[in-house]
Every structure is written in structure tokens, then in C-alpha cells.
Amino acid sequence: MRNILAVADIVIKELYRRKDFYVLFIVTILICLVMASVNIFNNPDIIRYVKSLCLLLIWVSSLVIAITTTARQIPAEREQRTLLPLLAKPLSRSQLIVGKFLGCWIACGLALLCFYAFFGALSASREHHWPVLSYLQAGLMHWVALAVVIALTLLGSLVFAAPSSNATICFVIVGGILFVGRYLDVVALSLQKPWQTIIYAVYFVIPHLEFFDMRKLIIHDWPLIQWRFIGLASLYGVAYAAFFLAAACLVFRRKAVN
């Protein structure tokens, strides 16, 4: 555990010392600010529309942050040869993987905290109410979804050689799951036999990240989800993340690092 935390700490240090991390962050916040200022009519429909746009933007930039920073981790260590002195220490390769995961996940959590706090402040300045628990639920689910995405990207960075191709593949997979994942079973029904089975299998195997998308809760001011469902969904996400991490450790275990 000590080793894992030490690695995670370095990941976070790197992220806050790199300037490119802030750029996306600031751009997102600026766009949200501009959109919020457009809302001059106080028409509830327009407010909802602007809110949904802001939340979409937050989702997209959180995914960009998560995937690009994670995809870089191990390849950068290889390229800059910092992996050699590191692995020459009594640190197992699995500890390194888990440490990298934890570092990226915590960093993304901090980014989410800022995003949601900012979003909350922005909408409170318009509507004068603070549904803190809704934000908490939505943010938490968002964070769990990022755990799955980060673990998947980490696995990809060990399988695919080039970090950019890995990032692209991860974007496509994650985007695909978010947009069409929920319709796959319906699609399968309309197909012929071999394809039907395949699409059904895909439907059951993929992590359904769309479960974690609770933007509607905030946009429409829906009542809170029961906490036990939140707990179950978290377990579901954590299980997938653990599965991808275990696969990453397995792939990395016997890989030559020279």
C-alpha cells in the first residue's frame, strides 16, 4: 500500500506541474460561463438546455482529461526510461499499475470536484438553490465511471504501443458505450442469428457506463436516487475497474521493459 500511494503521489505531482492539464480545465469553465451569461430570458426551458449543455461539456472534458493523462503514464515512463530505476526498487509491477490508476483517479476526482462545485455555483447564481446531494450523487457516479475508463485506458496503454492510438481507441470505445451501449439489446433483436448472439454477448459484457450518467437528475431537479442503488452501481463500476486492472497487471507482469 505504501508503494502504491507513493506512485500515486508522483502521478498527481506531475499533473499539477504540467500546464496543459489546466488549459482544458479553464476552457471548459470559460465556455460554461459564456453559456450561462447567454441565459437572459429566465425561461425554464432555456435554463434547462444551458444546464444540459454545461453538463455535457463537463462529461466530455472529464473524459478527455482521464483518457489523455492515463494513456500517457506508462508509455512516458518507458520512453524517458524512468521505468528502469523505478522497477529496480522493491516495487512490484502490479503495485506500479495500481499506483498509476489511483493517482489518475484521484486527480480526476479533484477535477470533478472543481467542475461540479463550479457548476453548482453557476446554477445557484441563477436559481438560488443548492441541491448539494444531487450534485454529490451525480458527481460520485461520474467518478466511478471514470474509474472504469481509467482502468481500461491503462490496460490499453500496455496492449497498444502508441499512446495516441490507445487514446483514440479508448475514446471510441467509451463514446460508443455511452451513446449506443443501452440500445444494443434492441439492435440485437432486429438481427439474424449469428449477429444477434454476438451483439447480445457484447451487450452483456461491456461496462454500461451510461448507468453512471446522471445528468438528468440535475437538469430536471429530479428527486434523489436511493443510496443503496448508488452503492450497487458503485460496486458494479468498481468490479469492472478491478477486472481491467487485473488484466493490465497480467499483461505487464512478463513484459520486457528494456
Add this chain to the structure above:
Amino acid sequence: MNAILKTEKLRVEFKNRETRQAAKVALLGLDLQVNGGEVFGFLGPNGAGKTTTINVLLGFVQPTSGTASLFGINVGQPIARQRIGYLPEMTYYYKFLTAEELLRFYSKIFGLPGPEAERRIDGVLKLVELESSRKRLIKTYSKGMQQRVGLAQALINNPDLLILDEPTSGLDPLGRMKVREIIQRLKTEGKTVFFSSHELGEVETICDRVAIIHQGELKAVGPVNEIMGRRASLEKAFLDIVGYQPQPTP
């Protein structure tokens, strides 16, 4: 004799990614033994397999067959690396950290308790003369300074065995002298040093024993004077052993 570092019939083949066939045999059954308290020089021409041997010892590369152990522990286990210090061939460290932070990170992985870690960090930074730049980011260091950071991190855990891959390459004469002094000092403290080098003059003065490998095979091993025999220098002996034929000048 207490063997601290040992390889038996070590064979390493690098496979071709596409064909999955052995594209290059880097080591063909290497037997090496380094005893406690020795300074051991590991010599061979470029591409002989020195770095590959060291990579196996640190668990970076899986041997195709044969075994390697440190302190009697198979190199596959992370704990085998608890008491060693390692300096890679070309040193690069996290550019976004300062020397102090880097050493603090590594000492955490060795499990050094806080106050002891700080004491060790002060000690090694003083030894490699980087005290004045300890709070600067590593990316602002010169090449020689980076090499010295490498040496500092290799010593952070007060290791009993040091594995150094060409520790003096890229250093100026002063820096080389310094490295030599450090190795000699470690020897008087009873530590074991295993290092590869192309600087035969330096090897001749500081090593107890040397091994010479060529094309993945051990060609000679023993005390420096035995290897030299009646030849004038270690360099002559080295050239003889690897089968160098001087070209007739036209």
C-alpha cells in the same frame, strides 16, 4: 564463498515481434558469480550482452532459460531488490521533480522511515555534490548532474550490492575520479559493486575481479592480474581475448 550475485546457464533470446522466432540470442548460457565485498568489473565489446545481463538481474527481462539470483533470492521477486542500488546505462529521471523529491519518492519505496530518509537524502546529495541544486527541477540539470542524481538514487537505501551500468560514461575526468572514489569507499565499507565499463584503465585500478564476455559468452573471469597474465595492460588482454586482429597499415 558467499555468492551475492549469481547466474546459472543464463540464456536470453530476443524474439522478433512479427515472426515470434528468435531474432537475436543475446546471452548463451552465462555463468557468473560475484562474492560479497568484491568490486567486480563486467567487460565486453558493444553488444556483448552486458546490459542484457544486468536487465535480467533486475527482473526487466525474463531469461529464456537459466536462473539468476541476488542474495540467494530469485530475481523474479521484488524483495530481491531491497538491498541493491542500480544505476541504468542512460539515466533519466522525472523531469518535473526536484532531486530532493525524487530521492524522497524512492526512499518511500524502500520503506525508509521519514527521519532516516531525510538523513540519507542529505548524505547522498552531499556525496554527489548536488546539495546546492537539490531544490531545482531535474529538467534544469546538465548531463553530468543527471548522472550524479542517478548515483545518488542508487545509494539512497545504503545498498549492500551496487549494480552500475557504465557509471562513468558521459562524465568529465573530475566526475570519473569522483565515481571511482565512491566505489572505493563502498568497498572499504564492505559493500559489493558490480559494474560494466569500457574504461579499462579504471577497471584495472579498482576491480578485484573482472569478467569479459563476447557475443553472449563468458570468455574470461578472474582477478585482474591473472587475466592480464604477462601482457602489459588490461586493454591488451581484452583485445586478445575478444580476438582482435590489428589491421596491417597500407
